Amino acid sequence: MSSLFSHLDRISHRLFQHSYGWTGVEIGCHCINMAQVRKIDNRWQLAAVWSVEHPTTFAIASDPDSSQCDENFGWLASDEIIEHGLAPTLEHLENLNALFHGRNCAATLTDGMIEYRELDLPACDPSESQAMVRSEIALELDCELEDLLTDCWVLPQNRPRSNASSFGAVSLKRSTAMLLASDLLKAGFDCQTLDAMPCAMARATSMAVEGKEIATLAIDLGYHQATVTLVQDGQPILSRGLRDLGLFHLLELISISFEISLSDAQTLLFQSPSNPEGDLNAINDFSNPLQQKLSGYLQTLAHEIEKTLEFADRAYRAITPSQIMLMGAGVRIPAMDQAIEYRVGLPTQTWAIDVSENLFGNQHVGVFAIAAGLSSLAWESM
């Protein structure tokens, strides 16, 4: 009977939701981004998006007198999310079922809340490797095996002669995963998969690039950290979390320099340039104090990207990225792709797919790239 229901699930998915994916839920420190994609004639289309900011507990709790104290800038520290879940934020999501098709969702935690590491382990069976990865991480984090959830995938062999395999491994506290899934369920979303950032980035990238075999360096510019992932054939080859390159640090810098609130700093940073045709010139205009701050950020980012490229070149000579794909909140910074392309020297594009006619306004769809990648899991899981 159970297999009958499984067949019925597949049939109903094909009959009724064949064109719509799950609801992708990307949970960051500043906000939760949600997206749902659909397939039309084998093309991806962004069908629905939604973004909700966390409550403003951070600034008030940390330093009420600080200039950063901003009632309009939502923030939940990663520790708070890990310990207390998302109940305060998800309270506002109960009416979103009308926007998205179906209750199924796939979620991930960004901003480094799901820890990623690469491990070299002796070659063995996949089940053994799972157990070894788990015990290795538990040992490293000094926690009980029962309290830890891990998953891993095999990375391309970068040292062919050695008798070891490289694994990309992700881990999360069991209590956190349970809390998130329960909170989502309360909000009306039935979490099917709790994915990891590198995998979601890889899927999102393969949705937007023409040739899947082309190695692409996907860069997610999040609030808490930037994540760089080398992707080929929809697989994450390597991934790095750049903690100092979160947008929040840049906003904090601008906020302090100009003595404005974080939300005002964000508005200032994301606002369109006065001359849209000369974006790149504007971003390189060092007479503009805002551009000076941004330039510093970009310089550091470009440096980290170059380091990653160098490492990729050293480790995987056969997999050298030939383009950069930008995604995350950072794509709202005007001419970001051009600035990175200018500094790194690789063709850079902002993540984009077709947008449904139902979505109005000048949406920065790159913000919802991770959520879209999660949404596409509906087809991968069936």
Added chain:
Amino acid sequence: MHVNLLPSSFVWRRLICKRLRQWGFVFVVLGVAVLLCNALLLEKWWRGFSALQESQAAADPIRQLQRERIHKSKEALVLEQKIDQLQAAVSRDRTNSLLGIIANGVLSSDGTVQIQELQVLVVAKPIASTHLTRESQSNAGPKPNSSAESKAMRSERQLTLRGIAIESESISTFMQSLQESKVFSKVELRSSQERLVSDRSAQEFQLECLSHE
């Protein structure tokens, strides 16, 4: 490719909930189907019941007529019984026969007895109670009540003779003649007294005779 960091306990719990929902859905669908079938059957039954009620309503005048017929039958039975009683009470007129017998008696006394007065009185007397079943046996209706039961009546003729005899022996002979006729169940001399008739001594007597039908 993807990884899944959902705890297996949550996955199992969700799967169980999902299966319960699916089974619940199946049961709800079955329940609704059963309810619909019942509603259809009930509607069919209700139609039959309504038709039956209409038929019954149509048959009411016939029933009323049947009841009236039974009532009339009972009344007819009672009337028949009364007629029987009356017929029983009114017997055939045997007066002439009795007169013949009496005349015979007179003749047997060689003309020494003369009948001056004859009074015949017919009396109806009940003999025994019997259930009249003639109508009730042929009819499935209720039994007639006790008032419908009637007692068979027996009619008696009471003859009172008054006459004159020359002598007492003549009276005795006359009475004997009457008794021997087997017609009278009782012949009784009620009175006898001497009297002068045409300067001759005679016996004036009174007899009472009872004759059954």
